[in-house]
Amino acid sequence: MKFLELAEKRYSVRAYKPDPVEEDKLNQVLEAARLAPTAVNAQPFQLIVIHTAGREAELNRIYRKDWFVQAPLVIGICGIPAQGWVRRDGKNYTEVDVAIAMDHLILAATDAGLGTCWVGAFDPEAAREVLGLPDDVEPIAFTPLGYPADQPKSKKRKPLSELVRYERW
Numbered sequence: 001m002k003f004l005e006l007a008e009k010r011y012s013v014r015a016y017k018p019d020p021v022e023e024d025k026l027n028q029v030l031e032a033a034r035l036a037p038t039a040v041n042a043q044p045f046q047l048i049v050i051h052t053a054g055r056e057a058e059l060n061r062i063y064r065k066d067w068f069v070q071a072p073l074v075i076g077i078c079g080i081p082a083q084g085w086v087r088r089d090g091k092n093y094t095e096v097d098v099a100i101a102m103d104h105l106i107l108a109a110t111d112a113g114l115g116t117c118w119v120g121a122f123d124p125e126a127a128r129e130v131l132g133l134p135d136d137v138e139p140i141a142f143t144p145l146g147y148p149a150d151q152p153k154s155k156k157r158k159p160l161s162e163l164v165r166y167e168r169w
């Protein structure tokens with residue numbers, strides 16, 4: 001698939017079939033995250049692969065939507081700020097690195113015919129408790145991973161003319 005077709009095909013899936021995700025497909029999407037670039041190649045993140053079966057109630061403490069636990073898997077990505085690159089002015093790039101890794105994972109899932117949905121509006125305290133996260137580990141995003149049971153809507157995006165400036169602000 002051409003890259004722009006893949007970017008167009010990805011959408012936020014908010015209904016999932018219960019069908020299992022094949023192990024090779026899971027490994028493909030995890031590998032895509034592993035290959036993602038990170039500042040100074042620090043890879044300051046951990047991915048947590050969570051099987052939803054039997055854990056629906058506690059996972060819904062993290063994010064309350066029914067569709068969050070419909071897929072067989074949920075993937076969480078956590079940053080470890082102490083391992084991330086810090087710019088001279090003090091800006092820690094861990095969240096940038098995490099976002100790139102998650103986007104790689106999500107696009108690889110689309111390429112494998114799987115559905116995902118970025119979830120940022122989760123309860124971080126519940127995530128800490130349910131997943132047993134150490135204090136220096138920050139949960140940053142989750143996504144279900146499974147086969148879509150809904151249909152994409154047409155993409156609404158600002159036109160390039162509203163998003164791009166040339167040469168200077």
Ligand SMILES: Cc1cc2nc3c(=O)[nH]c(=O)nc-3n(C[C@H](O)[C@H](O)[C@H](O)COP(=O)(O)O)c2cc1C
Pocket residue numbers: 010011012013117118119120121122155
């Ligand atoms: C960082 C980030 C956080 C998001 N958090 C949520 C969320 O908590 N719940 C949700 O339903 N969608 C969430 N989304 C999905 C966006 O709403 C969605 O990507 C956007 O509306 C564009 O739609 P599309 O993904 O179908 O192209 C999030 C997306 C991003 C990139």
